[in-house]
Amino acid sequence: MVTKAEGVWLHTSEGARFLDAGGGAIVTNIGHGRPEIAQVAAEALSRLDYVVPVFATEARVALVEEVSDNWLPDPSWRCVFVSGGSESVDAAIRVAQLHHVASGRPERFKVIGRDISYHGATLGALSAGTHDRRRKGLEKALITMPKTSHYDPEQLEKVIEIEGPETISAFIGEPVIGAAAGAYVPPPDYWPRIAEICAKNEILLIADEVMTGFGRLGTAMGHAALNFTPDIIAAGKGLGGGYVPIGGVYCRPGVVEPIGNSDLALMFYTFAGHDMCCAVAGKVLEIVREEDLVSRADSMGQLLRERLNEEFSDHPNVDDVRGLGLLQGIGLVANRETGEPFPRSSAFGELVSSIALEKGVWIYPSGSGIFEDAVMFGPPFTVEEGHIDEMVTTTRQAIDTAVSQVS
Numbered sequence: 433m434v435t436k437a438e439g440v441w442l443h444t445s446e447g448a449r450f451l452d453a454g455g456g457a458i459v460t461n462i463g464h465g466r467p468e469i470a471q472v473a474a475e476a477l478s479r480l481d482y483v484v485p486v487f488a489t490e491a492r493v494a495l496v497e498e499v500s501d502n503w504l505p506d507p508s509w510r511c512v513f514v515s516g517g518s519e520s521v522d523a524a525i526r527v528a529q530l531h532h533v534a535s536g537r538p539e540r541f542k543v544i545g546r547d548i549s550y551h552g553a554t555l556g557a558l559s560a561g562t563h564d565r566r567r568k569g570l571e572k573a574l575i576t577m578p579k580t581s582h583y584d585p586e587q588l589e590k591v592i593e594i595e596g597p598e599t600i601s602a603f604i605g606e607p608v609i610g611a612a613a614g615a616y617v618p619p620p621d622y623w624p625r626i627a628e629i630c631a632k633n634e635i636l637l638i639a640d641e642v643m644t645g646f647g648r649l650g651t652a653m654g655h656a657a658l659n660f661t662p663d664i665i666a667a668g669k670g671l672g673g674g675y676v677p678i679g680g681v682y683c684r685p686g687v688v689e690p691i692g693n694s695d696l697a698l699m700f701y702t703f704a705g706h707d708m709c710c711a712v713a714g715k716v717l718e719i720v721r722e723e724d725l726v727s728r729a730d731s732m733g734q735l736l737r738e739r740l741n742e743e744f745s746d747h748p749n750v751d752d753v754r755g756l757g758l759l760q761g762i763g764l765v766a767n768r769e770t771g772e773p774f775p776r777s778s779a780f781g782e783l784v785s786s787i788a789l790e791k792g793v794w795i796y797p798s799g800s801g802i803f804e805d806a807v808m809f810g811p812p813f814t815v816e817e818g819h820i821d822e823m824v825t826t827t828r829q830a831i832d833t834a835v836s837q838v839s
């Protein structure tokens with residue numbers, strides 16, 4: 433039972449504390465327990481409670497300004513807020529579809545996803561993704577969507593040719609693959625080439641920045657670190673820093689203009705852009721900017737990476753240290769030389785994570801498909817060197833203990 437949270441620490445009812453090296457689910461960008469956030473939430477609720485999403489409120493308008501002025505590719509970009517990551521991906525897919533319908537191209541309805549990906553747990557987001565364990569049992573209820581490679585952009589051209597470019601509305605991908613691959617970073621030319629192929633075929637490029645957005649990779653948004661500009665961004669998690677459930681969809685104006693000029697509407701979710709959530713998210717982003725936490729995510733990310741490299745570069749059960757900024761991961765294998773995985777029945781990534789938790793550190797188990805068994809680190813940007821040492825050392829002990837248990 434978690435009873436209190438402060439900085440990088442979570443405290444339990446039994447008087448123990450553990451280090452939040454996963455930032456929960458890669459969420460808590462500014463750290464836990466900031467009293468000024470609690471104050472903003474209380475003030476917001478004492479002013480307003482529920483206001484239907486079609487009306488403006490001061491906090492909503494201020495958050496649109498904060499996000500478009502400081503975080504998006506251009507201040508002209510348009511924003512709509514939702515309550516989390518899956519909703520943001522679903523709404524991004526709807527925006528892409530409505531864009532084409534409003535532009536007189538209703539035959540463009542397919543969304544191309546990738547062979548290693550996680551976009552959320554609604555049926556639409558699960559359909560766009562491929563995370564096998566999270567889709568298991570639901571396959572028949574999911575929409576069939578074409579998939580392409582997560583590392584070879586030329587495969588996208590082939591998929592477009594097979595499907596017919598005139599049938600495709602959008603391509604969706606995570607700049608750095610989180611839950612499905614434990615922080616996999618594609619080759620440097622991957623994203624610029626994907627952007628080129630999408631533009632050539634009039635396919636909208638959706639960047640799923642639910643994990644990589646709002647500073648996590650050491651840049652304002654993750655696409656900047658990967659050298660491309662999407663048409664639509666879906667992002668949640670760090671926007672509210674874990675203090676409130678909030679996400680959003682952000683588009684260049686040309687994506688939404690045809691919709692605005694038509695009789696089509698992007699139906700809102702009842703709790704979209706809740707006033708108190710917007711007020712808190714605005715304060716979270718102000719703190720990130722005032723404390724220069726995006727630069728800190730970059731510098732502490734480099735330190736974390738160095739420590740991970742030192743500890744694991746020749747570890748027999750680690751095949752890769754990967755990631756960018758404060759989204760770092762390690763791939764776990766039974767045999768480093770051959771790349772042989774642990775049997776799925778051992779649920780090795782989860783085992784490492786639960787042993788680390790017993791030793792006082794929360795790391796995020798992740799991976800799917802060929803990246804089965806990974807753990808991720810996504811601590812608050814306020815993390816300090818001593819915390820990094822503790823999370824890396826504990827992870828090593830957890831891996832070694834897990835190996836001895838499995839063998």
Ligand SMILES: Cc1ncc(COP(=O)(O)O)c(C=O)c1O
Nearest residue numbers: 516517518550551552610642643
């Ligand atoms: C890249 C990505 N997209 C979407 C989601 C879904 O977000 P949520 O769990 O907030 O619905 C996640 C969650 O881990 C994610 O990592």
